[in-house]
Amino acid sequence: MEVSRVQANSIRLRAADVSARLVARAIRVSGFGQGETFPGRVALAVAPDFVYRRAEGIDTVLVTGTNGKTTTTAFLFDLLSSADGGDSVVANRGSNLPGGVAAALAAAGDATSACFEVDEAYVPQLASELRAKVMVWLNMSRDQLDRSMEVRKLSRRVGEAGRHVSVLVGNAGDPLIVANSGEFTERIWIVGPSSWRMDANACPVCGGSVEFTERTWRCLGCSLCQPEVSYAVDRAGRVTGPGGERLGRIRLEVPGDFNLFNALAASVAAGRLRGLRPERFFRELSRIEGVGGRYTEWILSKLPRQPGLTTFLAKNPAGWEGILDLLPAGSRLVLGLNARVADGRDTSWIWDADFERLSRIEVIATGDRAVDMAFRLEVAGCRVACVPDQLQAVAVAGAGGAAVVYLGNYTAFFSLIGSLGELGALRTRRVREPVTT
Amino acid sequence: MKIIYVYPDLLSTYGDRGNALVLAWALRRVGVEAEVVESPSDRPVPRDGDAYVLGGGEDGPQALAAERLRADGYLAEVAASSRPILAICAAFQILGTSFYADGIERRGLGLLPVTTAPGANRLVGEVVSAPIIPLGRGYLTGFENHSGVTTLDRGVEPLGRVISGGGNGVGGVDGAVVGSIVASYLHGPMLARNPGMVDLMIAKLGAEGSVSSALQEQLYQNRITVAGR
Numbered sequence: 067m068e069v070s071r072v073q074a075n076s077i078r079l080r081a082a083d084v085s086a087r088l089v090a091r092a093i094r095v096s097g098f099g100q101g102e103t104f105p106g107r108v109a110l111a112v113a114p115d116f117v118y119r120r121a122e123g124i125d126t127v128l129v130t131g132t133n134g135k136t137t138t139t140a141f142l143f144d145l146l147s148s149a150d151g152g153d154s155v156v157a158n159r160g161s162n163l164p165g166g167v168a169a170a171l172a173a174a175g176d177a178t179s180a181c182f183e184v185d186e187a188y189v190p191q192l193a194s195e196l197r198a199k200v201m202v203w204l205n206m207s208r209d210q211l212d213r214s215m216e217v218r219k220l221s222r223r224v225g226e227a228g229r230h231v232s233v234l235v236g237n238a239g240d241p242l243i244v245a246n247s248g249e250f251t252e253r254i255w256i257v258g259p260s261s262w263r264m265d266a267n268a269c270p271v272c273g274g275s276v277e278f279t280e281r282t283w284r285c286l287g288c289s290l291c292q293p294e295v296s297y298a299v300d301r302a303g304r305v306t307g308p309g310g311e312r313l314g315r316i317r318l319e320v321p322g323d324f325n326l327f328n329a330l331a332a333s334v335a336a337g338r339l340r341g342l343r344p345e346r347f348f349r350e351l352s353r354i355e356g357v358g359g360r361y362t363e364w365i366l367s368k369l370p371r372q373p374g375l376t377t378f379l380a381k382n383p384a385g386w387e388g389i390l391d392l393l394p395a396g397s398r399l400v401l402g403l404n405a406r407v408a409d410g411r412d413t414s415w416i417w418d419a420d421f422e423r424l425s426r427i428e429v430i431a432t433g434d435r436a437v438d439m440a441f442r443l444e445v446a447g448c449r450v451a452c453v454p455d456q457l458q459a460v461a462v463a464g465a466g467g468a469a470v471v472y473l474g475n476y477t478a479f480f481s482l483i484g485s486l487g488e489l490g491a492l493r494t495r496r497v498r499e500p501v502t503t
Numbered sequence: 504m505k506i507i508y509v510y511p512d513l514l515s516t517y518g519d520r521g522n523a524l525v526l527a528w529a530l531r532r533v534g535v536e537a538e539v540v541e542s543p544s545d546r547p548v549p550r551d552g553d554a555y556v557l558g559g560g561e562d563g564p565q566a567l568a569a570e571r572l573r574a575d576g577y578l579a580e581v582a583a584s585s586r587p588i589l590a591i592c593a594a595f596q597i598l599g600t601s602f603y604a605d606g607i608e609r610r611g612l613g614l615l616p617v618t619t620a621p622g623a624n625r626l627v628g629e630v631v632s633a634p635i636i637p638l639g640r641g642y643l644t645g646f647e648n649h650s651g652v653t654t655l656d657r658g659v660e661p662l663g664r665v666i667s668g669g670g671n672g673v674g675g676v677d678g679a680v681v682g683s684i685v686a687s688y689l690h691g692p693m694l695a696r697n698p699g700m701v702d703l704m705i706a707k708l709g710a711e712g713s714v715s716s717a718l719q720e721q722l723y724q725n726r727i728t729v730a731g732r
Contacts, residue, residue, distance in 0.1 A: 208516055216516075216561040216562070217516075217561070218561050218562075218563055219561075265516075267512035267513065267544075267564075268512070268513055268563055268564040268567050270563070273563050273564070273566060273567045274567075275512075275544070275545050411628070411629075411646070412517075412646040412648065412690065412691075413518075413646075413691075414517050414518030414519070414521070414646060414690045414691055414692055415517075415518050416518065417518035417519075417520055417521030417524065417692050417695065418515065418518050418520060437718065437721050437722045437725050438695075438722060440718050441695060441716070441718045441719050441721075441722050442521070442695070444528075444716060444718050444719075445521075445524050445525055445528045445695075446524075450718075452718065452721075
């Protein structure tokens with residue numbers, strides 16, 4: 067019997083789907099590895115067009131940008147679930163390469179909507195395969211320069227997604243986004259409180275100087291300027307709409323001005339996908355907490371005085387500066403630095419973050435590259451101790467019973483979170499995570 | 504003393520700002536009052552600096568920085584007055600006679616007799632070199648990330664002989680030393696990872712002594728150990 071091409075394709079898709087789910091189950095049962103991307107890689111090996119075919123009929127929002135992808139996707143997951151009246155929503159969590167997206171899709175069941183965070187370098191490809199309806203573009207700044215392209219070239223590439231996605235929810239405050247948004251047919255511009263501008267001082271179009279003021283920006287050499295803003299959020303969480311009308315207030319469980327912006331982005335995108343007003347979602351936002359240990363509070367029950375610990379993840383100078391602004395007074399600070407492949411092998415970037423604001427504070431530097439961090443802090447004027455073992459660093463910081471604040475980059479953060487059990491760490495906040503594989 | 508950090512808005516992508524911070528820190532350790540003054544590209548380069556530090560940047564900003572530095576003209580006077588200039592990566596190329604940005608050949612400042620052409624491969628990774636001028640240390644280490652190939656005119660002294668990594672991309676060397684100008688492809692930042700280079704800059708500024716801290720020595724040792732030296 068001859069099998070038609072359509073049938074063959076559909077058999078291949080089902081085979082990919084089943085293999086991915088079997089692999090995911092095997093990983094879960096064996097407890098081997100995290101199992102977040104491997105099933106997806108299997109599915110892609112069986113059917114290279116797996117994402118394209120499995121995404122058929124799913125209303126998808128794609129989230130990209132240098133910082134805030136995971137948290138914004140977690141916001142979106144909750145908002146879309148809440149508005150959905152029981153339909154299932156699928157999302158990835160941190161695994162933002164094609165394998166991670168494929169793994170989430172393989173476990174999607176009969177989901178009718180999705181939100182996926184996507185690494186900037188894979189945006190045009192996945193935007194096309196997912197046929198996303200809305201793309202959220204948060205920000206662009208220097209990150210892992212040894213691995214990725216320079217931020218300007220990368221921004222141009224991300225903008226090519228406009229050939230496949232019609233609606234952009236974009237950060238009007240970022241010249242690198244505005245300059246590369248021309249291919250989207252509908253652009254919804256939003257702004258929030260933001261401070262990192264070191265990567266957009268030269269105009270992405272003409273190279274001229276970009277002048278920033280408190281509220282807006284423009285290029286002094288060409289016509290590039292901040293576009294008309296539809297939704298804005300201020301430091302107090304107050305949101306205004308297209309005509310400047312007040313739409314209410316966003317209150318969050320997670321800290322940080324940048325998260326107010328991420329929350330607004332999620333609300334606007336969810337609203338656009340569902341045909342609802344963004345303010346419809348504000349109340350739901352206040353229930354959402356950090357993902358995978360981000361912005362999470364713990365009690366270290368095995369340490370003598372059971373100190374508290376708060377854990378923060380940030381991967382690049384813009385992210386670190388955002389978190390350094392949040393550090394509560396009186397806590398003991400531990401800064402973790404690794405330089406493995408996922409972090410970028412070069413640690414030069416720590417000199418672009420303003421650690422001078424910590425001067426005279428006692429800080430413990432830790433991680434694979436503790437010494438690089440310790441010397442950076444010494445030059446910044448901090449009193450610094452260098453304890454390369456991360457658990458030991460946290461234990462030393464908490465020995466006197468003072469609350470400990472830990473901030474680490476990617477692999478440093480996850481290796482600490484993975485081993486916190488040894489200090490008897492108990493979460494003091496509920497953490498809700500999108501369920502995928 | 505004033506350390507001028509030139510064009511942080513255009514040439515500050517790879518942490519090279521750290522060179523200015525470390526130099527001021529080192530001067531303070533030998534009892535010299537020192538501050539870092541940032542000099543944005545839409546204003547004249549300050550005339551009253553004791554040392555000038557320039558760093559790496561992406562193609563577009565690099566081309567703009569070269570244009571503005573040529574129009575400003577003051578770095579030539581800095582070099583003529585023998586005040587030290589430390590130029591890393593994109594700034595190394597700008598100080599030469601010509602370089603490429605966004606595929607177009609650009610005029611440099613002509614303060615270094617070197618030319619930069621596009622290379623076939625991007626050079627990314629750890630670099631170890633042996634310093635040619637005596638630094639009191641056996642090695643220079645840093646992290647490079649560039650695609651330019653910089654050729655030194657005959658007789659121009661490089662900063663180091665490359666042991667591993669790419670450096671200038673030709674001739675097995677990294678950087679150039681001409682008069683009071685020291686140029687290199689090494690990020691890291693260069694002065695954070697290389698206490699010998701700090702001593703050299705301090706000596707050029709008329710101060711004396713080895714000023715590194717225990718942590719900086721440990722960082723230097725770590726990086727050469729990792730490189731298998």
